[in-house]
Amino acid sequence: MIPVLFHLGPLTVYSYGLMMALGFLAADYVIRLECIRRGLDPEYSSSIVIAAAVxxxxxxxxYAILDDLPTYLADPKSMIFSGSGFVFYGGMIGGLLGAYLVSRxxxxxxGVTMDMCAPALAIGQAIGRIGCQLSGDGDWGLPSTVPWAMSYPKAIVGWSPDTVLKLGDHYQLVPACSSVADCLNVRVHPAPVYETILYVGVFIILWSMRKTSHPAGRIMYWYLLLGGSARFIVEFWRVNPRVFYMLSEAQLIALGMMLIGAVGLILTREKNPAVKDQGEKVSREAVGAARA
Structure with a gap:
C-alpha cells in the first residue's frame, strides 16, 4: 500500500490520483479505437474524456460532500484539499453528463457515444479501484479470515477503530477493534481487488460486443446491468452503512442501474440492427461538419 508516491515541493502526488489519471488515459485509448473503427474523428475521444474527466x-x-456533509462542514478545507473523498456514482453521473454535452x-x-463510452467506463473503473487499493481510501471490506484478507495500516484515511468496522447485530456499523494496536490484528476483504476483477470482466464482455450489429445504446444498457450487478455483489463485503434492511445506499443505486439497463435491453431487443449502421453514418457526417 502506497497512498503517497512522492512530494514535489508543496505538491503531493497520490497513488489514487495517478491511477485515476491512468484510468482516464485507458478510457481515451478505448474510445479512440472505437472512433477509428466507426470512421469518426479520433479527436472526438479526447473531447469526450476531457469533458467527462472534469x-x-x-x-x-x-456527491461525496453531500453524502457526508457534517464531516466536511467541520473541516471545510477538506472539501478541496484532500486525497480522498471521491465517490464513483457521482463521478459517473458527472462524466456521462460531460459526454452528453460533447455529443451535442x-x-x-x-446512443453511439454511450456505446463507445461503456467499455471505457468499465476499464476506467477497474484501474481506479487499483488506486483505492493502493491508497487505502476506506473502500475495503468487512473483517474476514479468508486467506487473501489483508490489513491497511498505512491507509490514507487511517487504520483505527473509526475506520476498521464490522456489522453489528442490527446491520449497523460498529468498530471491529478497540485500539490502533488491536486494529493491526484485523484483516478485511480487499474489496477494491474484487471490483477490479469484476470490472475487467465487464470490460471484456462489452468490448467483445462492439462489432456485433445492434441498436445504438444497447452496449451502454449492458454496462448498466453488468456494472450495477458487480457493484451490488461487492457491496455485501464493503464497509458501508446499511440503509434498507441489509442493503447499502450504493446497492440501492446499483439496483436502479440494473433496472434501467434491463428495461433498456428489453425496449431495444426488437429494434432493427440497421439503426446502428445508420447512426454511425450520420455520426461520421456530423463530425465532418463539426470539423469544417
Missing amino acids: AGLIGSRV WYRIGL
Whole structure:
C-alpha cells in the first residue's frame, strides 16, 4: 500500500490520483479505437474524456460532500484539499453528463457515444479501484479470515477503530477493534481487488460486443446491468452503512442501474440492427461538419 508516491515541493502526488489519471488515459485509448473503427474523428475521444474527466471529478466530489456533509462542514478545507473523498456514482453521473454535452456539440448520436463510452467506463473503473487499493481510501471490506484478507495500516484515511468496522447485530456499523494496536490484528476483504476483477470482466464482455450489429445504446444498457450487478455483489463485503434492511445506499443505486439497463435491453431487443449502421453514418457526417 502506497497512498503517497512522492512530494514535489508543496505538491503531493497520490497513488489514487495517478491511477485515476491512468484510468482516464485507458478510457481515451478505448474510445479512440472505437472512433477509428466507426470512421469518426479520433479527436472526438479526447473531447469526450476531457469533458467527462472534469465533470466526473466535480460530480464525484459533490456527491461525496453531500453524502457526508457534517464531516466536511467541520473541516471545510477538506472539501478541496484532500486525497480522498471521491465517490464513483457521482463521478459517473458527472462524466456521462460531460459526454452528453460533447455529443451535442459534435452532433453525434447519443446512443453511439454511450456505446463507445461503456467499455471505457468499465476499464476506467477497474484501474481506479487499483488506486483505492493502493491508497487505502476506506473502500475495503468487512473483517474476514479468508486467506487473501489483508490489513491497511498505512491507509490514507487511517487504520483505527473509526475506520476498521464490522456489522453489528442490527446491520449497523460498529468498530471491529478497540485500539490502533488491536486494529493491526484485523484483516478485511480487499474489496477494491474484487471490483477490479469484476470490472475487467465487464470490460471484456462489452468490448467483445462492439462489432456485433445492434441498436445504438444497447452496449451502454449492458454496462448498466453488468456494472450495477458487480457493484451490488461487492457491496455485501464493503464497509458501508446499511440503509434498507441489509442493503447499502450504493446497492440501492446499483439496483436502479440494473433496472434501467434491463428495461433498456428489453425496449431495444426488437429494434432493427440497421439503426446502428445508420447512426454511425450520420455520426461520421456530423463530425465532418463539426470539423469544417
